[in-house]
Amino acid sequence: MGDRILHVEDINVYYGAIHAIKDVSFEVSEGEIVALIGANGAGKSTTLKTLSGLLRSATGAIEFMGESIMHAQPDRLVAKGLAHVPEGRRVFQQMTVEENLEMGAYTRPGSEIAPGLERVYAHFPRLKERRRQVSGTLSGGEQQMLAMGRALMSSPKLLMLDEPSMGLAPILIEQIFDIVRELHEAGTTILLVEQNAQMALSIATRGYVMETGRVTLSGTGRELLENDDVRKAYLGG
């Protein structure tokens, strides 16, 4: 594995009086797919939002590419190479597919848009077919592809995916995970938050299990898949 690119140490996040994230620490190295699994409400999405600057941690440290990003504004982090595909995709519904992708490259010089589009369309041929279409009219799976493609337009060093399988039919989930694997093979480092533990761990280099705001287990994808507690709690036996 390559250099460590993300280092999170003892972060604590509060929503008012609710203590949502408790002393969470983990790290991601270049070239990995790291899965963050856990039940609904375990704090996975909150963790991602804290990393991308939408929420603040009260304590601890977050380092990205060797630099502290604890207090960075979200819009600055994109330029540093951190891309976040939020839960529920959040594509710009009234803009076309291509306009959404252009927004993904907002921090990049204009000359990178055309090659970026080509790269994204190679991964998602479906988006190319629909590029003039208003993205609110896309299906859920296509919107997920668009959200991922949009994040790739910023040429990220770390791609954070929040529940890419949410609300999708099994066949589409397979497709999305194939693409995640493909992106990983093409050299993208990925932090994957998923409730679908089976799928996530089967493609992950390493994984962390979150429960009620804490990291309770960690290991390689295979170790976690074979762990009895994980099997009982998340894999149905």
Add this chain to the structure above:
Amino acid sequence: MTVFLQYLVNGLSMGSVYAIIALGYTMVYGIAKMLNFAHGDVIMIGAYISFCVTSYLGLPAIVSVVAAVAVCTALGILIEGFAYKPLRQAGPLAVLITAIGVSYFLQNAAQLIWGATPKNFTSIVSFPVPDFLRAYNVSAVSLVTVVACLVIMAGLMWFTGKTKMGKAMRAVSEDKAAAQLMGINVNRTISMTFAIGSALAAIAGVLLCSYSPVLQPTTGSMPGIKAFTAAVFGGIGSIPGAFVGGILLGIIEAMAQAYISTSLANSIVFAVLIVVLLVKPAGLFGRYVPEKV
């Protein structure tokens, strides 16, 4: 027939002024999702600036327009930064009340600076209009206003549709958090929107007072409210909607004054608005986009 056309020309010209104001309202509402009720008063400030530059400094009209645009742009950015930005997380009512406060602040500040006595604004445009046009009440101001309005609308459509900054504004208007995740600086984008809206207000102010030369601290209120009505009429947030809404409102007003009653004209205008909203709640060009979850 001639009389009807004359009224139509009056309506078109006044409607173009409303449209320019409404475009400012709709830009700010469309992107920042707030009703800037102080917009009408920025118009009045723009007119005063233009008045001062021509009457006190004796500079040419075009310089006064540039000065008005510059001052109002800066004023728009300042208002947004001081009054609205701290309320970004607050409810819409807090912002609305603040906007009303800013409106009164600007009116009183103008009264303090320029006094309550109305100034006599000299039209900034004067060139000879051919006789056959003049027969229909077409004046230099009305020609300039209609052209300015068309150019501004086309410019805004091009800006929001084709430029990077314009597209970023649309992204912010849909989803601020997602826009931030694209690397868009939401605060800067919103202040840019205010800058554009206020620049339009300055132009509208100068044209408005070129029509009706009485300039006083409350000059912007009524046209501001009517233009807001026009923006809602056309579908607030929609650029072509603001344009069509403004023009229609101007024509309805002129026709009501001509054929029904001068004193009832305003009531008629607002009655039409109510009917339109009953039939089409989102306005003529507004759309409710169903949200996909």
